[in-house]
Amino acid sequence: MTFAALPKPPYYAVIFTAQRAEGDDGYSQTAARMEELAKEMPGYLGFESARGEDGFGIAISYWKSEQAIANWKKVGEHLEAQRRGRADWYVDYDVRVAKVERAYTMKNERGELEREL
Amino acid sequence: MTFAALPKPPYYAVIFTAQRAEGDDGYSQTAARMEELAKEMPGYLGFESARGEDGFGIAISYWKSEQAIANWKKVGEHLEAQRRGRADWYVDYDVRVAKVERAYTMKNERGELEREL
Numbered sequence: 001m002t003f004a005a006l007p008k009p010p011y012y013a014v015i016f017t018a019q020r021a022e023g024d025d026g027y028s029q030t031a032a033r034m035e036e037l038a039k040e041m042p043g044y045l046g047f048e049s050a051r052g053e054d055g056f057g058i059a060i061s062y063w064k065s066e067q068a069i070a071n072w073k074k075v076g077e078h079l080e081a082q083r084r085g086r087a088d089w090y091v092d093y094d095v096r097v098a099k100v101e102r103a104y105t106m107k108n109e110r111g112e113l114e115r116e117l
Numbered sequence: 118m119t120f121a122a123l124p125k126p127p128y129y130a131v132i133f134t135a136q137r138a139e140g141d142d143g144y145s146q147t148a149a150r151m152e153e154l155a156k157e158m159p160g161y162l163g164f165e166s167a168r169g170e171d172g173f174g175i176a177i178s179y180w181k182s183e184q185a186i187a188n189w190k191k192v193g194e195h196l197e198a199q200r201r202g203r204a205d206w207y208v209d210y211d212v213r214v215a216k217v218e219r220a221y222t223m224k225n226e227r228g229e230l231e232r233e234l
Contacts, residue, residue, distance in 0.1 A: 001173045003134060003211055013215050015130065015177065017120060017165050048134050050167040050175045056118045058167045058175040060132065086223055093223045094120055098130050098215035106203055106210045 004046025004062055009100045011045055012063045018085075018093035020055040027089045030081050037077060043068025055091075062100070069097060121163025121179055126217045128162055129180045135202075135210035137172040144206045147198050154194060160185025172208075179217070186214060 020027070038044050043064035051057030063069045072078060085093070137144070155161050160181035168174030180186045189195060202210070 001169060001171065002136070003209065009213070013130075013132065013213065015132070015217075017177075019119070048175060050169045050173055052118060052167045052169070054118065056167055058165060058177065060134075060175065082226075086227055090223060092120065094220065095222070096126070096130065096217045096220040098217040100132075100213045100215040103211065103213040105212070106207060109199070110203055 001049055004048050004060075006046050006062055006103070009102050011100050012066060012069060013098045013100050014061045014063065014069055015096040015098060016059045016061075016093060017096075018057055018059070019091040020051070020057065021089055021091050022055075025088055026084070030084065034078060034081050037075065038072060041068065041072050041075070044072070066097070118166055121165050121177075123163050123179055123220070126220050128217050129183060129186060130215045130217050131178045131180065131186055132213040132215060133176045133178075133210060134213075135174055135176070136208040137168070137174065138206055138208050139172075142205055143201070147201065151195060151198050154192065155189060158185065158189050158192070161189070183214070 035047060038047065038061060045062040045064060047059070047061050049057060049059035061072075063072070073082075152164060155164065155178060162179040162181060164176070164178050166174060166176035178189075180189070190199075
């Protein structure tokens with residue numbers, strides 16, 4: 001996993017924090033498929049994720065608009081994945097939809113600490 | 118690591134995605150200290166993080182306002198941690214400041230799939 005290459009803000013982030021249940025049970029295959037499928041959606045901008053050994057993970061998908069997020073949530077194959085997620089793969093999860101207002105990188109900050117914020 | 122208990126939106130999220138350099142070099146101790154220090158700041162709401170074995174991680178701190186974020190960024194001990202981060206601990210990082218507009222949980226969605234989004 002690595003950094004998403006994103007346009008300048010504003011854009012939207014769907015922050016998905018989740019505790020995985022034990023065992024794979026088809027999760028990895030579906031997760032890979034969902035990443036592939038999301039990429040094909042209009043308004044998809046990128047994806048970043050990380051999960052620790054304790055099974056707690058954060059996945060963030062980035063989108064051009066709220067409408068793009070709503071469209072993706074309704075895709076049939078994704079609805080089925082969400083259902084499996086609730087039934088089998090996650091102990092619990094939270095979803096937050098946020099508007100990214102500004103962004104900066106380590107390179108931006110090198111030597112110009114007061115540039116942002 | 119686990120879920121942050123947060124109030125209802127709106128509130129702000131600082132999304133920090135980072136690739137760690139090899140070795141600890143004082144990182145873990147400072148990270149724990151920064152978590153402790155952030156908690157004491159006015160407007161601090163919570164913190165969530167995950168890092169994979171590849172060293173790619175996502176850390177999100179949640180805040181009441183942009184002003185609370187700006188105040189935290191300027192705390193002396195935190196400025197020194199940021200400097201060490203750029204110099205020693207991270208290969209690269211991105212920071213995104215986002216306004217969380219809505220949120221829901223797995224329990225919200227059980228049995229009421231169309232409730233949100």
